Amino acid sequence: MSRRSRTVVFAAGAAVLAAFFALAVAGLPPFGNTDHPYRDLAVAASLRQSTANVVSSLTFDLRGFDTLGEEMILLGSVVGAVALLRPRPDEKEQNRSRTETNQSVALIAYVFLPLTLLLGFDLLVHGHLTPGGGFQGGVVLATGLHLLYLSGGYDALRRLRPLAWYEWVEGFTTAAFAAAGLIGVRNFLPRGVVQQLFSAGTVPILNILVGFAVGAGAVVLLAQFLTQAIALEDKDD
């Protein structure tokens, strides 16, 4: 199909979609109105479970089963990327000698490395109290770890990041989450007082599990891309 005909086909489809979207929007309740029945039920349920962060309560309590599926999607994508990006037989990993790093960049990265890790753990632990939670905290942890790449180069990152460990962490935490879902764990722990660190029952535990799963998953995923970009040498070239 030529580019021109493809654009024409798209324009026709887009026009129909736009028309129906406009119709659907016209039938929606007015923007910013006060009528949110699901909101009222969800907030009441969250306060019953002493969870200050209602979004966390929804994600790990009311919609815990959805989050299990989300975890599986994440695991599937990590496994898929590892399978797709494994080195081919004609590629071999080479030891790239340390590349020159800009010293000011390295300094900033060293300063921010502990701060970022601390922020990541803070997000994990307080996911049921303040904005944040397992998914965000895990991504912040993985990002913090990759500041090593900016400061010390690829070799430093590889030395201080035993990839097999992260694979095990990803596997174990996802399995723990799946086991909790399969045996039908309800929010059985004491709920405590809302806005206290020890409150919300199982929500903080699931938050921390998911945080480690996401962090380890992101590290494994990024490692595959870094290997492709830096370490692999094609014999053809």
Add this chain to the structure above:
Amino acid sequence: MQIIAYGVAGWLILAGAYGMVRSRNLIHATVCLSVCQSGTYVLLLAIGYQWNAPAPVFSPGSPVKLPVADPVVQSLTFTDIVVSATVTALLLALAIQIDKTHHTLDPDDLQSLKG
């Protein structure tokens, strides 16, 4: 205001789709898909918005005061973002492999079957 909020969502979805249709680079197409998915975030959040209502997080020290913005759609948006990130990672991995085997990233040059 209603038109702007929902219009932005619809425009992002269509603009992203247009970018994918006209794309000459698979990585560009992946980014366009992310733009498309951003439209769904805006749509969900716009549905849950309420004027003068704070975020649905009663952080320690702040009073438990109603009403708040709808947390249900925010939680759905959150799932949406995670799915979007994983899909992007897989598509980029595929783009790397396509570049290795076909030495091109232009979808128009990938018409012949190979293998």
